[in-house]
Amino acid sequence: MSNKVKVLVHGTGFAGQGHAEAFRYAGAEIVGIVGRTESVVNEVAKKMGIPYAGTDWQQALQDCKPDAVTIATPGGAHYDPITQAIEFGCHVFCDKPLTQSGETAKALHDLAVAKGVKTAFAASFRYMPDVMHAKRLVAEGAIGEPLEVECISHFNLERDIPFGWSHRKEDGGGRLNNNFTHKLSIVTSVIGEKILSINGEVRDDLGKAPIVEGVHNFKTRRDFIPKDLNDPSLKWGESNVEWSYTVLAQLESEMAKQPVSVLFKHGGLHPRFNEDYIAFYGSKGSIYIKGHYGSGPLYLYGDNKTWQELPLPADIAADIPDVDGDTERNWRYLIREFVKDIQGQSVAPYQTFKEGSQYQQLIDLIRQNDNWVDVTHLQ
Template identity: 60%
Template sequence: MRRLRVLVAGTGFAGRGHTQAFRAAGAEVVGMVGRNEHVARDITARLGIPFSGTNWAEALSKLKPDVVSIATPGGAHFEQVSQAIAAGCHVFCDKPLAIDGCSASRLREMAEERGIKTAYAASFQYTPSVQHAKRLIAQGAIGSPTEVESISHFHLERGIPFGWSHRAEDGGGRLNNNFTHSLAIAETLIQGGAIQICGDVRDDMGKAPIVEGVHDFTTRRDFIPEDLNDPSLDWGESNVEWSYTVMARMQSKLALKPVSVLFKHGGLVPRFHDDHIAVYGTEGAIFLKGHYGSGALFLHDGVAWEMKPVPADLASSVPPELGETEQCWHVITNLFTRDICGEAVPGYPTFAQGCRFQNIIDVIRRSDTWVDIERP
């Protein structure tokens, strides 16, 4: 079979990572589109990609790719994805799928109408440690799951330059860019899905300095002004959440009763104990270190905690020389490309999940479940 031809949208960290992942899956990356002409030209030259451009529609028409990889901020996704679907391309899209549930639902409908295969990169569920925990839980190591907690505190700098992460209309916010992974992990671990949800969000940021020159999201800290009290600085207003608390009830095929789940994330506050994901059951518990559970795994068998090493088959399932973000992109793109080529593969997240997650985020952001309590 001929190699799949892939066109990438986005020249930053995600664009480069998607390129690497699709190449590892055996696809040919034929082009990359970015906002800035000279940046796109420089990145494609470095990566050995034959086409660079700034016009997405033009690139779709000229290159006629089999697959597009959307590695841009969420605010650009609807137009890019809808144009790709209209061109008959299969679509791999990083999270969030869109800026709201309505837009995400429309993208899902459009893909289904055209028979387009889709993949949605809520991908940290593919770390070896999370897959190890999933296996243990499925084998009955903790009995029936009853409770999950996902706790993280990132202590992000308040001087991070103003950009897409501060704006709801651009796909920013911690729900779009953190909760999506945490929710996918929780659902993966207990083999279930959210059936009820409520939550609260806060914008602890307020404002951020406007600084020119930021292109790569991963290097934005390099642009933090030395003096945040400099009167010459311009400031942009944040309009998204930087902290959230979410409670959910999830149906699990491993439990007769709904599983209680707590998600707690503070984007700007310091951690004291380890960030972690824990799953409690009727006969034991599993504790995963790390905000996405990618650290050491501990199993409580009802008597004591014991660290469990990752099995060799799971440890070898990801490229060891890469960071965990890139590792997980490799797993999901491999499944996606094999599926497109007609191979039988395990299920992976698609626009169906991305659409559902975006509608859940809409519910949480409304925070309309509060009940006033009368004072005695």
């Protein structure tokens, strides 16, 4: 008999197919895949060599009897299938955001704990190679006592990307759900996991987007931008989520006497003048990583008072899954750890529904936009 972990996939798009490949890379067996549209799920199952395809999640749980499930649908569609999977006794891997609200995210975490199943929350860009290098350098004292962090990014996203889940709060859209989750995970992995306080402001700079049929893959949605945006027959959907945010946070660190200050600044629709970056500043030096998610290279400002590019350590490089694409590589890294844990092997701590719940509650607080102090009375 096979001792492979049996996995059922929920979602047929870029994430669903990526999760399936990542579980196979980790030695798991993909026993089935579920999607909304019969023709699409059948096509994906055939292409990927998955033996079972269906549109009924509960029926698939009964038919496939998986050890674990992976949830690769938009955040607003997570709560019911995850609840059903946990009740069935499955371990659960879920992409970010965990759900569309802090309340439902906490309910899933509480249920998973009560049922004793393992969970993994895929805010997985903490596994970028240069981020892991930065974590090691900070732990070794390369910058002294960590003092503050900056995460700056501008995506210049096309304003006319077809209307879909990313435009709707109830579906798990918004830049906090789909950018901030990764940034926060990166910073906590380097500085420390305990978040002490948070303050933020969000803004919807978009307003509306064209409604277009036929968009099934998040990665190819740009291909569906209408050629004539002035077509009077074109229908438009209203955005109700943030496309820009500014967040301040304080983190506890075993390496610092005082809370570490963190600035997260993201403009989803704004152009960048220079490269995006993540920087860690300390009492004796600093680390600068190019790229909005720390894609590198990494530079260290140390005793010689100059910025020096550092190569990736050989052991970190050797442990990185060999696959094109940062997203796909990070999925594979985390899923490899998750599968080992399910099999009873010893692994380093990874993010679970505990963090997924915490992050969603933080996002709810930030979206309230109620941290301003009226100073109009001051002279």
